[in-house]
Amino acid sequence: MADTWKLGARTFTSRLLVGTGKYPDFPTMQRALAASGAEVVTVAVRRLDLSKTGEASLLEWIPKGMTLLPNTAACFSADEAVRTARLGRELGMGDLVKLEVIGDRRTLFPDVEGLVQAAKVLVKEGFVVMPYSNDDPVTARKLEEAGCAAVMPLGAPIGSGLGLRNPYNLRILMESVKVPVLVDAGVGTASDAAVAMELGAVAVLMNTAIAEAKDPVLMAEAMRAGVEAGRKAFLAGRIPMRLHAAASSPLTGLIGS
Amino acid sequence: MQVRLNGELRELPDGLTVTALLAHLGVKAQRVAVELNDAVVTKDRYEAQKIGPGDSIEIVAFVGGG
Numbered sequence: 001m002a003d004t005w006k007l008g009a010r011t012f013t014s015r016l017l018v019g020t021g022k023y024p025d026f027p028t029m030q031r032a033l034a035a036s037g038a039e040v041v042t043v044a045v046r047r048l049d050l051s052k053t054g055e056a057s058l059l060e061w062i063p064k065g066m067t068l069l070p071n072t073a074a075c076f077s078a079d080e081a082v083r084t085a086r087l088g089r090e091l092g093m094g095d096l097v098k099l100e101v102i103g104d105r106r107t108l109f110p111d112v113e114g115l116v117q118a119a120k121v122l123v124k125e126g127f128v129v130m131p132y133s134n135d136d137p138v139t140a141r142k143l144e145e146a147g148c149a150a151v152m153p154l155g156a157p158i159g160s161g162l163g164l165r166n167p168y169n170l171r172i173l174m175e176s177v178k179v180p181v182l183v184d185a186g187v188g189t190a191s192d193a194a195v196a197m198e199l200g201a202v203a204v205l206m207n208t209a210i211a212e213a214k215d216p217v218l219m220a221e222a223m224r225a226g227v228e229a230g231r232k233a234f235l236a237g238r239i240p241m242r243l244h245a246a247a248s249s250p251l252t253g254l255i256g257s
Numbered sequence: 258m259q260v261r262l263n264g265e266l267r268e269l270p271d272g273l274t275v276t277a278l279l280a281h282l283g284v285k286a287q288r289v290a291v292e293l294n295d296a297v298v299t300k301d302r303y304e305a306q307k308i309g310p311g312d313s314i315e316i317v318a319f320v321g322g323g
Contacts, residue, residue, distance in 0.1 A: 019323030029321070044322025045290075047263045047315065053283045058319050073322050086297045087317050090290035158323070185323075207323025 003231070005180060005202050007040075008095070008128035008149050010067065014039045015197065016227045017069065017182065018220070019207025026061040028216055034063050036210065036220040042069045042098055045088045069130070071098040076111070078118035085122055097122060098152070098184075098205075099131040108158045112139045116146055123147035132184050135169040137176040144177045151177055152205060155196060156186025159208040163192040167199055174200045190219075190226030197230025198238070258310035271310075275303040278314070289318050 004011050017040040023029035033041060041062055049055075062068070070088025075081035078101055085097045101118050103111030115131050116139070122129050128149045133139055135153040143151050153173055156162035163186060164170060174181045180202035187193050187206045196204045204227055213219035258271050269278070275298055279286050291298045292315040298306050308314065 020321040021323045023321065042323055043319040045317050046320045048284065048289055048318045050263060050282055050284075050316070053285075057288055058321055059288070068319070070319070071322055083292065083295060087290045087292060087315070088319075090297050090299060091317065091319055205323075 003235070007130070007180065012039050012067075012203075014224075014227075015201075015203040015231055016193070016224055017042065017203055017205040018210060018223075019205070020058060020062065021207050022211040023216060026056065026058070029211070030061045030063065032210055032216040032220040033066065035217045035224070037224045039065075039067055040069050040096075041066045042071050042205070042207065043088075043092075044071055044073050045084050045091065067096065068092045068094055069096045069098050070094075071132075072100045072118075074102065075100060076102050078114040078121070081114070081118045082121050085118075085127060086125075089127070095126055096128045097130065099129050099148075110134050110154075112136070112142075115139075116142050119143055119146040119148050130182070135166050135173055137169065137173040140173045140177050140181070144179050148179060150180040150182055150202070152182045152184035154185040155183050155192065158185045160186055161188030161209055162186055163188050164195055164199075167195065170196070170199050170201070187223075190222040193223050193226035194230035194233070197227055198233050200234055203227075258308075260308060260311065261313040263314070263316060269308070273308045275306045275308065278308055279303070279316075282316075284316060289316050291316055 004013050014037050016036055016038045018036045018038040019042045070092050072081040072084040075084055081101045101111045101114035102108050110133055119129050119131055130150045130152055131143050131148050132152050140151045155164040182203045182205055183196040183201045184205040187209045193204045210216050210219045260269055275291055294313050
């Protein structure tokens with residue numbers, strides 16, 4: 001049986017979700033998106049620059065068949081996030097939203113109170129809500145109770161590349177909810193993505209680690225492999241950690257004994 | 258008439274519909290979403306929706322983001 005995961009009514013095979021920001025140019029982004037094997041791609045909603053209405057649109061560079069996940073990035077209140085989500089739905093003709101309500105400019109940490117509030121409104125309006133959250137299991141449970149389709153705790157601050165700062169919290173969080181848990185933000189390199197999957201994340205969402213790598217296309221391949229390796233290791237079941245050695249070769253039948 | 262368009266005060270011909278506004282600005286309707294006084298205007302209402310003096314309009318599109 002294929003190893004798939006579900007989000008609302010959709011079924012996905014790839015467990016890597018990728019962003020579209022910060023790429024040096026659209027052609028590089030397009031090749032990186034293809035190399036990542038991702039099926040879901042995040043996009044932001046912003047005012048159209050009315051002085052440049054003839055410019056190439058981002059959408060023309062996103063490979064056909066990818067599912068768009070509009071975000072509410074840089075929204076600092078529940079109201080702003082709700083308005084942005086509605087505009088994103090009107091733009092994308094889809095009901096998915098990566099819900100962000102930010103509480104602090106320096107860390108971009110979520111405002112969990114605003115997040116839960118906005119989630120309730122959007123769930124009522126029929127959105128499939130995927131909230132970007134901190135790694136607090138209690139908040140995750142509140143988001144699940146609010147009707148969110150998934151919970152997306154951060155591994156570390158957005159764009160920081162610090163890796164998973166609190167794998168123990170992430171593990172507890174994954175035990176605390178039944179909805180899919182995606183690790184969103186903080187991944188710096190392929191081993192971070194693998195660790196997230198080994199912990200039991202359903203998927204990993206990243207942008208900067210690929211877009212700002214020296215070679216974004218090669219890094220997209222690396223992330224794809226990292227996610228796949230981590231997922232397989234999780235399914236395979238790792239050995240317990242031991243303090244002392246456990247010999248791999250027989251300790252009997254040695255010559256001269 | 259004066260309106261607030263993407264945060265800036267702007268002079269527009271009187272009695273524009275959303276369809277006419279987008280044409281006036283040279284914007285392709287299928288690439289954008291429009292908000293009038295904080296509420297989304299769905300595409301099926303572009304033709305009928307009139308814009309009045311003092312209205313606040315937001316025209317948005319998808320850009321790269323994570």
